[in-house]
Amino acid sequence: MNGAGGTSGGIGQFFLGLAMICGGGYLLLNAISVTSSFGLGSRLYGVGMMGSQWGITGGMIMIPFILGVGMVFYNARNLLGWLLAGGSLVALIFGVIASVHFHLRNMSSFDLIVILVLLVGGIGLFLRSLKSMEG
Numbered sequence: 001m002n003g004a005g006g007t008s009g010g011i012g013q014f015f016l017g018l019a020m021i022c023g024g025g026y027l028l029l030n031a032i033s034v035t036s037s038f039g040l041g042s043r044l045y046g047v048g049m050m051g052s053q054w055g056i057t058g059g060m061i062m063i064p065f066i067l068g069v070g071m072v073f074y075n076a077r078n079l080l081g082w083l084l085a086g087g088s089l090v091a092l093i094f095g096v097i098a099s100v101h102f103h104l105r106n107m108s109s110f111d112l113i114v115i116l117v118l119l120v121g122g123i124g125l126f127l128r129s130l131k132s133m134e135g
Helices: 010-030 059-074 079-098 109-130
Strands: 034-036 041-051 052-057 100-104
Touching: 010 034, 010 109, 052 059, 059 079, 079 100
Parallel strands: none
Antiparallel strands: 034 100, 041 052
């Protein structure tokens, strides 16, 4: 009878490793807090010219978006309108993603060790279950 992955490996190791991966991954992701500094007045991109530094805000990105949408509604075949609207949306999405900050919450060293043992040990068991037990 074939086990996990079509090999003669252990099905018990497979499910135990999978459960450990899920538990450790959940605890690790639950310990990460995500914040964002995004707002229509916040600086998304910094541009430097001739020694001066100024920023492009979310509101500034909305101006070409509005112009592009107006051009598309006036003439749907207007390539410049589609480029303005699409490019502004892409810039806005990249700006929002770039303003996201990840922080690991305070935890004891025991908590971190348990999380890492569950995650890495589960990966080891999972991969070992896919290996053939013969010879």
